[in-house]
Amino acid sequence: MTAAAPTMLPVVNEMGEADRRALRSARIRGAVIAALGLLCFGAASGTMDVNATFSFWLVTQGGEAFTVATSVGVLWILAGVASGVIGLTQLWKGPAFPWRRSLVILVPLYIAAIVAALLNGKVANMTNVFAGTLEYAVPVSLGAFAGILSERSGMLNIAIEGKFLIGACAAAISASIALTITGNAGLALAVGVCTAMLAGVMVGFLLAWLGIKHKVDQIIAGVVVNIGAIGITNFLFLRVLGKNTWLNTPPTIDRIKLPILSEIPVIGPVLFSGTPYLYFTLAFMLFLTYMLFRTRWGLRLRASGEKPSAAGTVGIDVIRIRYRSMIMAGAIAGLAGSYLSLASAGSFQMGMSAGKGFIALAAVIFGAWNPIGAFGAALVFGFSDAIQSLLSILGVDVPPQLLNSVPYIVTIIVVAGVVGRVRGPAAAGQPYDQG
């Protein structure tokens, strides 16, 4: 950088091109946010007397409800005030202002106001919305963890969608077979999950083998796996499962309510009475974060992804790490697939992943290749999906296709770096030549 200037604010004629661009975009951002605030006040003036009621199940679904009632206008005012404050602060502080953190306040306020305005007086059960958010977020974040594992080690993993499908199909079929043979639901479920993970492992190994040994372009290999997965699962569904429905009736996984924690009002029914997958996801998120950033294993993995040549010089076996991470990623993705068929839908349906594998990739980028960030991103996507269900259930007159498009459009916005450009592992996708 240039000679360190002791002042906080950059002196304009000493700034480089990048600094000038940063200052300009900061100013634009501040102005836009402040202007949005003014719009909010405008919206507030017309809606002061429209009700906005949000209800939460207190302890059990269908039991007592706890409601928060305000008016839509109030929500707009809140959003407007927040926008004004944040926008002006951004203008004043310049590029140094951590505006991304302010989104945590801004976005929920705006969403609350917009949703309330759309609902136009109807009561919205937020517990269901949050529970739906988590349900959507589980497979997406598991897929994102798989993506993080592989990409951090230097392998591009486009095939998460395919692994979802294969895992879902394998889980459904094997669990059904196990159920028919043994009659034990718990065992059947275990068999289903393990088969799904095994299938994911095999696919991950195939991808690693193609990409490392044969230096096949990893994107092409990923696309191939996705096509193959769609083809073979559709084929199996139509040819085998259509006629032999006993092969597609796995036992369903019940939700597990954690003893004391699920009694916590409002939060309990949402967070602590989910499927085992939810708990695993949360636990794995913490575990993966710890492993990636606090252990030697994680350091070696990240080195393989950032600068494999340097890692190789120090004696790290980059090839082996990449194989292993792809295999692990495959297992996790297969697990996520089993969630789709065993917990979410109860059986295997054609194309049931509906693009969640690609949304998982977006969550990886959105979350800056960090498990916790990816989980947060998955929550955002899940929330938009849940809101769409809520609005359509309550009969709000918004075309469903528009709402259906939201996760995809949000993904594009995220990937295009509107929320800021994040840098991925530098060597991702480049084959490594162990010299």
Next chain:
Amino acid sequence: MKRLRRIIRPAIVPALAVLSAFLVGSVFMFITDIENLKSFPQDPTGTIVAGVFNIGEAYYALIIGAFGDPSKIFAAIGSNDPKVIAAAIRPITETLVAATPLIFTGLAVAIAFRSGVFNIGVEGQFIMGAMGATVAVLALRDLPSPVLLVAAIGLGTLTGAAWGFIPGFLKARTGAHEVITTIMLNYVAAQLVLFGLRSDFLRQPGNDAPISKVLSTIVRVPLIFDLPAIRLHYGFIIALIVAVLVSWFIFKTTKGFELRAAGFNLHAARYAGMSAGGSIILAMAISGGLAGLGGSFEVLGTAGQMTNDLSAGFGFNAIALALLAGNRPMGIVIAALLFGALRTGGGLMQVKTGIPLDLLVFIQALVIMFVAAPVLVRSIYRMNPRPLDEGSPV
């Protein structure tokens, strides 16, 4: 002799790939033939023989469905009855009809590959092009037919080009990975089509299904043969012409050279003074335009109206095509004919033996895998589609 070798050499690997893929597919057919396998414990050899026989029956249906029934062809020779002739040539014309959109979409993918961009969004660009053509026809229906046809196709192409422009622009300006943006835009396009088809302007009156008003009564791409139930239209001929044009553009023009240079090495191209961002955007726009062109012809020539399952997986087929053909336009035509044959024949196969079409999708994936593995070992890794063989690539 050398000339012959030049043509055959690049075809060996793809041919072997197709063969190997079919072998694996046959195994799958065998092991999922559950009714047959049930008799395995009692009569193993009989089961295997029966299984092989079933597979043979399936492939026979595939070939007949794609190219024609010999008995019907015999009857047609020398006959003057249009119905008999139609029955004889129906399979092969259906194959050509199925191949037409594949040629367009395959070219779209190939030109993007050659420029170093992965256009996975061909499916979305295809249906957006079809939508554009549909809207044009319904909005401008009072124009004389030839003008309306050209205008509709033109608008469809532009719509597809715009849909391809978006991810290209995003990649050039923000570095957004085009694989994700194009795939997302596919889903958005599908939703847009659904939305449009439910609107009163487009929807067929009195029907809740997402189908548009019938377009073929207003205008349609002219048919080549005036025989009953023969659908082959001039879109096929146009597709062949476009393939030649694309080949000329890529290999014989400066702009095409710039695109290929960007595909080989973006940094070197930029160093040589070519605009890297411009190449990406141009490639994606052309690619989208080609896909949109295909969509326009599909809705105006083959389908006759816009439905929400118009494309039915063309996108991924196109990628398979382009890879199989080594991103060569002429190879794409051949590969498109092959895939068209598979689709048409597969339909008959499904009817006769109950084996779902999706097996062929799986076989296609295997084909790509077999092609991609040894070939790409030879080439420089990353975005290079194929090293220049000895002589001109055709």
